[in-house]
Amino acid sequence: MDASPTLSRAHTTPVRYIDGILCLDGLPLDQVVAGVGTPAYVYSLDAMAANLVRVQQAFAPIGGSVSYSVKANSNQAVLARLAALGAGFDVVSGGELSRVLDVGADPARTSFAGVGKTDEELLLAVRHGVLVNVESADELDALQRTAAAMGRRVRVGLRINPAVTVATLAPMQTGSARAKFGVPTDEARELVDAFVAGRYPDLEPVGVHMHVGSQVPEPGGMVRATEVLLDVLEYGQQAGLAGFRRLDIGGGFPIDHGGESVPGPEEFAAALAPLLRGRDDLELFLEPGRSIAGPAGVLVARVLYRKHRPGRRMLVLDTGMHHFIRPALYRTSVHRILPVREAPSAGPTEVVGPVCESTDTFSEDAQLPDLVPGDLVAFLDAGAYGMVMASNYNTNRRPPEIAVEGGSHRVVRPREEWRDLYASEG
Numbered sequence: 001m002d003a004s005p006t007l008s009r010a011h012t013t014p015v016r017y018i019d020g021i022l023c024l025d026g027l028p029l030d031q032v033v034a035g036v037g038t039p040a041y042v043y044s045l046d047a048m049a050a051n052l053v054r055v056q057q058a059f060a061p062i063g064g065s066v067s068y069s070v071k072a073n074s075n076q077a078v079l080a081r082l083a084a085l086g087a088g089f090d091v092v093s094g095g096e097l098s099r100v101l102d103v104g105a106d107p108a109r110t111s112f113a114g115v116g117k118t119d120e121e122l123l124l125a126v127r128h129g130v131l132v133n134v135e136s137a138d139e140l141d142a143l144q145r146t147a148a149a150m151g152r153r154v155r156v157g158l159r160i161n162p163a164v165t166v167a168t169l170a171p172m173q174t175g176s177a178r179a180k181f182g183v184p185t186d187e188a189r190e191l192v193d194a195f196v197a198g199r200y201p202d203l204e205p206v207g208v209h210m211h212v213g214s215q216v217p218e219p220g221g222m223v224r225a226t227e228v229l230l231d232v233l234e235y236g237q238q239a240g241l242a243g244f245r246r247l248d249i250g251g252g253f254p255i256d257h258g259g260e261s262v263p264g265p266e267e268f269a270a271a272l273a274p275l276l277r278g279r280d281d282l283e284l285f286l287e288p289g290r291s292i293a294g295p296a297g298v299l300v301a302r303v304l305y306r307k308h309r310p311g312r313r314m315l316v317l318d319t320g321m322h323h324f325i326r327p328a329l330y331r332t333s334v335h336r337i338l339p340v341r342e343a344p345s346a347g348p349t350e351v352v353g354p355v356c357e358s359t360d361t362f363s364e365d366a367q368l369p370d371l372v373p374g375d376l377v378a379f380l381d382a383g384a385y386g387m388v389m390a391s392n393y394n395t396n397r398r399p400p401e402i403a404v405e406g407g408s409h410r411v412v413r414p415r416e417e418w419r420d421l422y423a424s425e426g
């Protein structure tokens with residue numbers, strides 16, 4: 001059997017050509033999607049599991065616990081598999097919390113992030129004993145009201161804006177001073193003082209939280225931001241907050257989209273270790289999403305038409321920005337597009353979707369063979385921020401999701417029906 005080398009190296013990726021056909025976990029993708037048609041997301045749950053275990057093992061020496069960031073890929077099959085491996089979860093909506101509860105995850109090991117939690121969401125979190133990472137003084141007041149009304153004591157983390165800019169795409173930066181996330185450190189100290197003064201009698205401050213961005217290219221920014229958080233923890237402990245020792249540094253570990261070298265979780269753990277040496281009093285948490293799910297999934301699509309423009313080759317696919325918005329949202333074509341049937345490139349090709357928006361362009365220069373209508377292509381590293389960001393724009397159906405596990409595959413979310421998209425309207 002002729003197996004070409006794996007196509008990405010920094011994390012476990014299950015995608016490779018075998019005998020000229022692109023396979024995921026050794027299963028030919030044309031056969032995997034044959035039953036449901038295209039477009040379809042296909043995930044290797046085994047690769048996601050391996051990526052989770054890798055982060056767990058990388059951070060075990062410094063006592064880090066992993067809470068998978070549900071927003072990256074929230075399919076119930078994914079959550080169930082990661083829960084079975086001991087992952088905690090970080091959620092950002094009532095819907096995500098509901099998902100996590102439904103797979104039987106431990107609510108006590110679930111955290112709730114986000115700048116705009118509604119009363120309904122806070123109520124759900126309080127009812128289930130979920131830790132809430134709070135982002136503003138107003139949110140603390142709202143949470144205090146909810147906790148008091150329900151007669152419950154709620155564990156609270158303070159999301160800090162560390163004013164640290166990491167060198168990732170601007171829309172993926174979340175720790176800079178301008179970002180809407182978290183509270184600046186001086187406000188965090190005021191909130192600590194308010195806790196000490198007894199302003200939030202039903203809330204139990206357990207520590208601090210941050211997330212500096214996604215695709216963080218090197219550990220330096222995360223280390224600097226962690227130092228900022230440690231200062232706030234120190235302030236709280238000095239002020240007398242017993243139990244103020246949770247250090248949640250968020251997610252953001254990068255994936256290698258093809259060729260470039262990115263640091264793995266081991267390098268982040270090694271860079272953070274000196275800060276945490278001798279600090280057995282602290283509880284460290286990580287919230288990776290992309291690095292666990294991203295490289296483990298592909299989006300398989302079909303060529304509908306060729307278009308001929310002077311000096312340009314263009315392919316129209318049966319998928320677009322409504323199914324996979326990252327290229328349009330971030331104006332990036334980092335996601336490699338490969339033919340499912342291996343063939344040499346015939347030169348740069350513009351690859352577009354069917355949506356009535358000019359931004360519905362995946363790439364202007366994908367290296368693809370001369371494909372014809374009916375041929376299949378696969379977008380790599382589509383396991384994170386793919387299906388979760390899909391929409392029904394133009395009253396299109398979202399793709400089905402297929403999970404590959406232990407060498408066989410199953411549909412874990414069927415394709416929507418057109419009628420279901422509007423059945424409850426009118």
Ligand SMILES: Cc1ncc(COP(=O)(O)O)c(C=O)c1O
Nearest residue numbers: 069211214251252287288289290
């Ligand atoms: C609070 C929080 N934690 C974790 C993550 C996961 O980040 P990543 O998928 O880059 O690991 C995000 C992503 O936006 C986030 O906002």
